[in-house]
Amino acid sequence: MDPHLNIAVVEDHEALRIVTVEALQSRGHRVTGVESAESLQEMLGNQPLELVVVDVNLPGEDGVSLARRLKQSHPDLGVIVVSAGTRLDDKLDAYECGADIYLTKPIAVEELCAAAGALGKRIQRTSHPPPSGFSLDLKRMRLRGPAGEISLTSQDATLLAALVRAPGRRLETWQLLEQLGWLETGKIALEVPVSRLRRKFSVVGATANPLIAIRKQGYQLSCDVVIA
Template sequence: MLKIVIVEDNAALRESLVDVLAAEDHHVAAFESAEGFLANCSIASVDILLLDLNLPGEDGVSLARRMRADWPDIGIIMLTARGAPADRSAGYESGADIYLTKPSSAPELTASIRALARRLNTDSRVPTSPAEVSEVPLVLNCKTMTLTGRDGMQALTASETDLLQAFAKAPDNRLDVESILGLGPASAPASKAALGVKIVRLRKKLIAAGATGQPLNVIRTWGYQLSVPLTLI
């Protein structure tokens, strides 16, 4: 079951979308505007955001851009009557994963959500041990601040080195958000939004070094888990 939020100002369409997605056993919340969504919803618990572009107040492109910057792992689907190439480009550039034009059929919408969920890995269990995901050996040299794997070496920042070291030493390689934010001054992101950006960058470096699958998994509403074996030297 996914937590899906709909932001759509057309009341009839909003209710119809809620019915369609609830019938798929998803937990659905719906709002008329971006402002209503931001004021009344815990964004950290949202898996997929379904947005219209033409909203009262802040529009869908602006909202998508903010959500993508602050919550890099959230899924974003735009559902709009604006189907011109320029509108599609603006939607994707703002952070949309999928862009659908109205009218969109219920089967197309639900299939898009299932495809996005598979991509985001939000509907699968969180791995309980690194070996379940990958056997790629990675070595973190804390002194030289480098990460080495089968595909080569990646230079890390001091904060990335400290964060990986903390993951490696944590039980089950899991850290909650507050623990990460509470790391030393050299390591601590300034906010949850900055942490999300840091995780995305670190995930890319892990993959570039040779990790496979999803080396850093989101534990919804809690934190993150390092999902590849890591040796400290």
């Protein structure tokens, strides 16, 4: 599914502006139409924008100049330039000024909407990169990571929470056994919950060993985990 975006359409031809706005709105986007660069400037201070569709031939400041200025002040803003110009130089000028996509009139609304959707996905991936850390939800007994989440046993959660809270994220064997209420057992008993936790970390996206065994001492948590 395409992301829903905040879009401005800058087009001085009223009928074409209305058609473009309605087509984008029909895809779930939040769209405002304006007739000039000056009108867009007034709107920029009132609402956040993620994408602008700009006609080249505008009254006052032209669309290519506007694209350049928008990219300079809002580098993450998506810009689609539309124009009747078909020459290669026209397209190159627009791209050099910051256009992400150049579409030649007449444009089918389906093509414009597809271009907006594709650019929107790229914008949102850049603005919201996948999380790289892990979180422990003690209330729901869940471990979350870049690849999803998984349920934990009470032993899993207790062991992981103790390591997260420990100085340097390191605990000696007897300290971990104490947390689990296993002081009467040997250190070999820890191997089962440690192995299980490693496997669950792998399921949610860990690419390295999250629980490092410290010879003759204990274990250290090697990744960032936030307790939710």
